[in-house]
């Protein structure tokens with residue numbers, strides 16, 4: 001019997017399947033724990049934004065070679081990594097379900113992501129690529145690192161900062177960085193949900209490349225439409241689509257509209273998940289691409 005593709009994660013630890021729910025086995029009592037590792041300046045800044053959004057079994061770890069940046073982390077677990085030789089100290093944190101988070105183009109996170117992803121191939125990676133104005137050298141470093149991560153990471157989710165700038169309109173640099181942290185935090189949250197749904201057998205695979213988008217709006221259907229508008233090309237090669245909503249739960253009519261909308265865009269039934277907490281009224285769309 002086909003399982004309904006409509007799944008709601010109503011809290012970090014509870015997945016409720018709608019539709020044919022009565023015929024389905026009860027969800028597992030507790031969600032698998034996910035470790036989120038914020039690396040370097042961007043990784044730490046984005047995980048600071050993520051921390052208040054999280055509930056349930058999530059462990060956030062911050063790591064950097066730079067002590068002042070590390071001190072700015074809100075994570076309870078902060079690790080000073082003095083050079084490449086100490087990176088393996090982080091590997092035990094990546095033994096289960098884990099997400100590496102960092103900005104490509106600088107020093108620490110770029111090299112840490114490459115090394116850790118090779119040594120912990122089951123980890124997912126959410127990474128930013130630089131703004132255009134950061135210059136060619138940084139873009140080049142990021143490009144090379146991205147290609148290497150595409151080979152090593154189980155799931156690679158790149159967030160192009162320059163595209164964010166285009167969708168946010170003209171904002172001052174500080175505003176752009178603030179928005180970048182917000183988007184990365186929501187993308188990490190959606191990836192966390194994807195890992196949980198995969199561990200539960202609801203999402204068959206989380207391997208490969210995923211294209212993320214995030215939009216805010218008090219109407220969930222409009223927010224999803226806005227997020228999906230950024231995904232035109234990704235939908236053409238979509239293997240599965242996860243729509244994660246934060247804020248009040250969508251009504252059954254909204255959920256139906258959301259499903260119909262995504263189906264009309266790419267012919268796939270989306271997985272719909274939902275969680276309460278900070279960062280309300282935000283829709284994240286994660287398009288897992290076919291190889």
Ligand SMILES: Nc1nc2c(ncn2[C@@H]2O[C@H](COP(=O)(O)OP(=O)(O)OP(=O)(O)O)[C@@H](O)[C@H]2O)c(=O)[nH]1
Pocket residue numbers: 039040041042043045046066102103104105106107108109110128129130131134138161177180181184
């Ligand atoms: N989201 C976000 N991205 C940032 C921030 N600061 C920098 N970035 C992006 O991340 C890239 C890497 O910068 P950092 O994270 O500061 O670099 P790092 O990994 O700490 O490496 P170092 O160069 O050794 O300091 C930059 O090129 C920017 O594109 C931030 O506060 N938030």
Ligand SMILES: [Mg+2]
Pocket residue numbers: 040041066069106108
């Ligand atoms: Mg740094």
